[in-house]
Amino acid sequence: MTDFNASYDRETTEAARHWIARLASGDISEQEMASYKQWVADEKHHEVFQHELKLWRSLNLIADNLAPSTAISIQAARMKQRRRRVVVASVSAIAACAALLLAAPDITMRLRADDWTTNHIEGVVLSDGSHVVLDADSACRAL
Secondary structure (H helix, E strand, O other), X not given: OOOOOOOOOHHHHHHHHHHHHHHHHOOOOHHHHHHHHHHHOOHHHHHHHHHHHHXXXXXXXXXXXXXXXXXXXXXXXXXXXXHHHHHHHHHHHHHHHHHHHHXXXXXXXXXXXXXXXXXXXXXXXXXXXXXXXXOOOOEEOOO
């Protein structure tokens, strides 16, 4: 292989970059692979491809040195997951408290009452023999 000639046209360079990206994606069809092999068979294309590949690999090395280490990113992901769990637990607790506050009057009414109705009107005979008609969602207590 000869040294890279910077005077190669932009179209060839862009095509080389395209093939590098397609090959790196791991999602290349057999037809595309055949097109790549035909394209890279040309000596000029091969030379440009090798130059761009070398450049791409050097950029990956730089990125590896600039990126945080895997241990740090795993730790950050775990902290984010813990925070998410705390938020979900907090929201769930607040929702449970709100539901309890909304249901508390009804619960205390039913605990103190001798008779109650749900979603219908009902006639009730009390322990002293008197009759009472309870509306829907109401209760009474004999004294």
